[in-house]
Structures are given as structure tokens and as C-alpha cells.
Amino acid sequence: MSERDRGAKPLPRRQGSDGEGAQARVTLSGVPLELVYTAEHRDGAGPPERPGEYPFTRGIHATGYRGKLWTMRMFAGFGTPEETNRRFHALLGAGQTGLSTAFDLPTLMGYDADHPLARGEVGRCGVSVSSLHDMEALFEGIDLEGVTTSMTINAPASAIWAMYLAAAQRRGADLRKLGGTIQNDILKEYIAQKEYAVPPESAVRLVVDTLEWGPQHVPRWNVVSVSGYHIREAGSNAVQELAFTLADGRHYVQRAIERGLDVDSFAPRVSFFFNLHNDFFEEIAKLRAARRIWARWLREQFGARDPRSWTLRTHAQTAGVSLTAQQPLVNLARVAIQALAGVLGGTNSLHTDAYDEALALPTEEAALLALRTQQVIAHETGVANVIDPLGGSYFVEHLTDEMERRALELVAAIDDEGGVEAAIESGWFARRIGDTSYQEQCAVEAGERLIVGVNAYASETPPVPLQAIDPEVALSQARRLRQLRAQRDAAAAESALRELRAAAVDGRNTMPAFLSCAHALCTVGEQMDVLRAVFGEYQEPVTL
Amino acid sequence: MNGRPLRVLIAKPGLDGHDRGAKVVARALRDAGMEVVYTGLRQTAPMIVRAAIQEDVDAVGLSVLSGAHLRYFSEVAQGLRDAGAEDVVLFGGGIIPDQDLPELRALGVGRVFTPGSSTREVIEYLREAVAAQHS
Numbered sequence: 026m027s028e029r030d031r032g033a034k035p036l037p038r039r040q041g042s043d044g045e046g047a048q049a050r051v052t053l054s055g056v057p058l059e060l061v062y063t064a065e066h067r068d069g070a071g072p073p074e075r076p077g078e079y080p081f082t083r084g085i086h087a088t089g090y091r092g093k094l095w096t097m098r099m100f101a102g103f104g105t106p107e108e109t110n111r112r113f114h115a116l117l118g119a120g121q122t123g124l125s126t127a128f129d130l131p132t133l134m135g136y137d138a139d140h141p142l143a144r145g146e147v148g149r150c151g152v153s154v155s156s157l158h159d160m161e162a163l164f165e166g167i168d169l170e171g172v173t174t175s176m177t178i179n180a181p182a183s184a185i186w187a188m189y190l191a192a193a194q195r196r197g198a199d200l201r202k203l204g205g206t207i208q209n210d211i212l213k214e215y216i217a218q219k220e221y222a223v224p225p226e227s228a229v230r231l232v233v234d235t236l237e238w239g240p241q242h243v244p245r246w247n248v249v250s251v252s253g254y255h256i257r258e259a260g261s262n263a264v265q266e267l268a269f270t271l272a273d274g275r276h277y278v279q280r281a282i283e284r285g286l287d288v289d290s291f292a293p294r295v296s297f298f299f300n301l302h303n304d305f306f307e308e309i310a311k312l313r314a315a316r317r318i319w320a321r322w323l324r325e326q327f328g329a330r331d332p333r334s335w336t337l338r339t340h341a342q343t344a345g346v347s348l349t350a351q352q353p354l355v356n357l358a359r360v361a362i363q364a365l366a367g368v369l370g371g372t373n374s375l376h377t378d379a380y381d382e383a384l385a386l387p388t389e390e391a392a393l394l395a396l397r398t399q400q401v402i403a404h405e406t407g408v409a410n411v412i413d414p415l416g417g418s419y420f421v422e423h424l425t426d427e428m429e430r431r432a433l434e435l436v437a438a439i440d441d442e443g444g445v446e447a448a449i450e451s452g453w454f455a456r457r458i459g460d461t462s463y464q465e466q467c468a469v470e471a472g473e474r475l476i477v478g479v480n481a482y483a484s485e486t487p488p489v490p491l492q493a494i495d496p497e498v499a500l501s502q503a504r505r506l507r508q509l510r511a512q513r514d515a516a517a518a519e520s521a522l523r524e525l526r527a528a529a530v531d532g533r534n535t536m537p538a539f540l541s542c543a544h545a546l547c548t549v550g551e552q553m554d555v556l557r558a559v560f561g562e563y564q565e566p567v568t569l
Numbered sequence: 570m571n572g573r574p575l576r577v578l579i580a581k582p583g584l585d586g587h588d589r590g591a592k593v594v595a596r597a598l599r600d601a602g603m604e605v606v607y608t609g610l611r612q613t614a615p616m617i618v619r620a621a622i623q624e625d626v627d628a629v630g631l632s633v634l635s636g637a638h639l640r641y642f643s644e645v646a647q648g649l650r651d652a653g654a655e656d657v658v659l660f661g662g663g664i665i666p667d668q669d670l671p672e673l674r675a676l677g678v679g680r681v682f683t684p685g686s687s688t689r690e691v692i693e694y695l696r697e698a699v700a701a702q703h704s
Binding site for chain 1: 584586588605608609634635666687
């Protein structure tokens, strides 16, 4: 019996007998639920909505998934760039339609693989990328004009994006033809994922630099992917995820407009990223409400005239936090149902988690099963044939309205706190997320919420094979960095870093300097050291 | 024990920012009557050992979801021994594969709580483990 199986105690109490079935029920974020919904719940509803039309509640495309199926984009990365490159080729060979890159913690935090703080972490939870050479190895043999690439990178987003663009330029690719996404959503790092470097105000300025530079030079690139995913994983509920994410997106738009940018010049390149958790209809309603709120804000509050500025395009990922270490194969069922919610909610891109991710990074077989799950939904179930098939459902429309109403109330509370940056610095977000996750844990332990294999239906299962990370990764990456520093044109690298420093200090757009740094083989750590020196390092208030 | 409440340090070593589990456990231990010190993020092993000594804790819990658990448990265990604090119970949690448990045990690490563990288990374990150290 393994340690984790011993921990799971079968729960005696069980709901669902006739007498209990009618008792009060709520969604995961606490929306009270009726036993049945009827036309009465749609009293006062507005005129019927249509997909592809403002406010896009029913989807951003008039042709739905018939016109364009969602992009199957599996988040992958571990070990050396060469190892991850092999995984990329395997996923593309298996029918994946876009790439998504997971970087290791040193890279995410802006430290080179040979930095003392990187010891023990290189290549562990993603791929190690410190320089242009690593980036070139990561995408070896992949047609960068033919595939779209998403990179989950935030604090050093500009530096990493510039390395990707430089790698493409060195192969003769046209930047105007490159498509992809950098996450580049630093606000949710302070709120949830905690991979920040410099303080919020300076970090947001760097994001606005990309919003200004990106659409002019890499017009098909999504420059920011405003992410609720991590806010949810940190322990929030669906309403908090929706509200905090949209408030973050609105904050970038406000800051960019304050710099003097025309909202229609950058808003079409802002995309989103939401979580797909266990509460099936609530997740569908969340995605529908997100599109409606964003469209209204962009058109009515910010005066955007281009309909592409109004549309909320989103990636979605099944909830890693919902996966259990107990009976890990059961996660296959959770992921399939969560992914179906994403599709019925009209996501434009989807990652499905692998069943073994509560234990380790996924094996190739587990990642392939997750991709196959999407392919079953896309090609066997028929759900992609009709747009927003739940539109008009008394329940789903009511829940969509309810998610919208509750999210807007929370956004107003953020405004009362002084806005997103003030609410970060005061620990407002951290307290709310901490409260929700603790209440959720208490509900599970009290048996009010059942989790199969954890507090109900516990049983022993044989261990599953796990992905191992080669401990030599750190050594080989450090060796590569030593060679790079010895062989590059030192004067060119120093000059590029000086230019980055000058742009950061003077308030000029930093993107040209980041691109020069990439070509001059400056490392991620060297560039982030410049930013940390100019802007300082952020320390979060410790809250429980 | 002399009737004094258990004192526990919950720490987040390294670059890992996943703090949901650490915070949930810290609050649950506090609600169970223990005195809990939470370090916040980005702690090095020497910082954690120093805090454990200064706060005179009975137990140190490390939360690691980044895959770097072997490094940090090993450094903190060594640091506690070097500081003459080998009676402090070292335990932890995170995304930690079963196959690494023997190596962690050999380092002197007690229980490791992975996803799906209940806070009740952590509380019961700490009461027993600390009592065993003091008996």
C-alpha cells in the first residue's frame, strides 16, 4: 500500500437519497442552484444573441468550429532544449496543431541555468532556455512560419520573445508571417503564480512596450495572454477567476491608452487563457460571460471601433489542481469532462492535462492520451457541429448572467481597493484567494464535497510510470553557457545590454533593445539583471 | 511538551511560487491550535534553518512543487543537523513521486503529503511525531 493510498479514508456520508436530493445546492463558486430552470428565469433577458455578433456571448466566429476547429495545443517542456524539441516533434506528428512551451523555473524567473538559485531546478518543471542558442535548439526542424507557438513566459517575456524572433530571423523567416502567443501577463504573477521579478508598475510598463511594438512588427502575434488559469490554480473560484482576469486585462488596456496608443492598434492582439475546472456548467457559463463583459468594456468604455478589439479569444486548459495523485487513471475522466466544457464554452484553443500530473511532469504516453481525448471530442462526439449548443438553455443562460453579475461586483470591489496594482500591493487578492482555497479544503475534509479516490471510493491502484528528468541537464546547460560566453563577441553583448539599460532608464520602448540583446547572444539572466538593477526587485507581502 | 502549543514553520524553498498547499496547511495547523510561522516565498535553506532556530519550532514543513525537492530537503536536513537541531521534525508536501520517498526518508524526512492529503492527517502526524521526539 503506498503512502498516498493510506491517506485516503472512505467517507461514510453520501448524498443523493430521495430525501436529500432536493436540499440546497450551489456551484463551486457558491451560486445557488434551483432544482429546475424554466422560462421564468429568463424574465428580463435581452434580445436573442447570435454567434459572431456583439457581444459575442455565443462565440466569436459566425461559423463556429465548422469554420475553424479549436487549436489543439499541448503545453510541453522539460530537460534540455533538445529533449523538448523531440517531444514537440512527437506531438506534431501525433496531430497536434500548435506548439506550447513550458519553461523551467530559473528561466521563468529570469536566471541563467548556471545561477546559484537555479541549482536543483534546471529542466525540472519545464525546458531550460538561457540564450538564443537554446531557443534555436528548441525549435530545430520546426517551420516557424507554418506553426503557431505559445510561450508561457512572463517576467522575462520580452527577452524570451525576442530570442524566438531572432531565431526565426536567422533562419530567414519574415516576422510579419510569424504567429503565436507570449503569455506576458505579469499582473497574475503577483496575484497567483508568483513568478515576478521587478515591481508591478515597471513590469506593466514593459508589457505596454510589447503592446506598442508587437502589432507594428509581428502583427499576427498575441502579445498578452491575460490568464485566469493560474488564479484558479492558486485556489480561487470561477467568479474570482473571471473577475480578476478581466480586471487585469482592463488594466493593460488602460495603461496602453494612457501611453497614447489607439485602442484598436493593440486590443486585437490581446488574448486570454482560462481554467476548465470540475463544475461543468459553471465553466461554460464563465467563458460565455467573459466574452460578453470584455466586448462591452472594449466597445463602450474604451471606444474601440474594430470588432476584432471587442472579441475575447481564449485558450483554455483543464484544471491541474483538480487532478488527484490517488487512482491517477481516474484523471482521464476528469480531463475529458473538463475539456468538453471548454469546447461547449467555445474556447479557441485547448490544452488537456495528462493523467499523471499530480505526480510528476507527464510521460509521452500520458501526454498523447490527453491529446487523443481532444481528438475524440473533436471528431467522434459531434459537439463541434453546432455553435454554442447550450445557448438558450434556461439554466446556462441564467448562470451566464449570474457569473457576469457576480464578476462585475468583484471588479467594482477591486476598483474600491484602488485598482489592480493597489490590490496586489495590499495583499487584497492574496487574502481572497487564500480564504477561498481554505474553505474549499474544509468542505472536502468535512465531506461536503466529494472527490473520487480522495474522500470517497478510495482504493489501491498500481503505480503508474513517471517521467524522469535527467540530472545531467544542469551540467550540460552550464557547459553550453560557458561556451557561449567564451565564444560570443563580448563587446557586442555588452553594448546591447547597455542599450537595454538606457531604454529602461529613459522610458523608451525596450523591445528593439531586447531584440539586439538576443542577436548579440546576451543571456536571459544578463538581461533580467539589467531590469532588476534599474527597477528593483519585488517582494510580496506575506499573507496567510 | 509541557502543555505549550506545537510550533511549526511552514516554508517555501527555492523559486517555486505554488503556495496554495502551504497556505492551506498553515491555516489548518493554526486552526488546530498550533503556532505557525509561514516564511513566504523564495527561501534558501539557510534562511529556513535560521528561522527554525530563531522561532524555536518543533517541526519544519517544506512545500515543493517544482521538482527540486531532493535538493531542498537535503540542504535543510543538513542545516538543522549542523545547527544541533536534529530533534526538529522535518516533513513536507508537494508534487513528489513515490520513487523519491526512500531517498527523502534516508535524509531524515518524516511524512511527505502529496495532493489529496487531508489537513487532519498532517495535524495527527505532527502531534505524534513531535511527541515521539520529546519522549
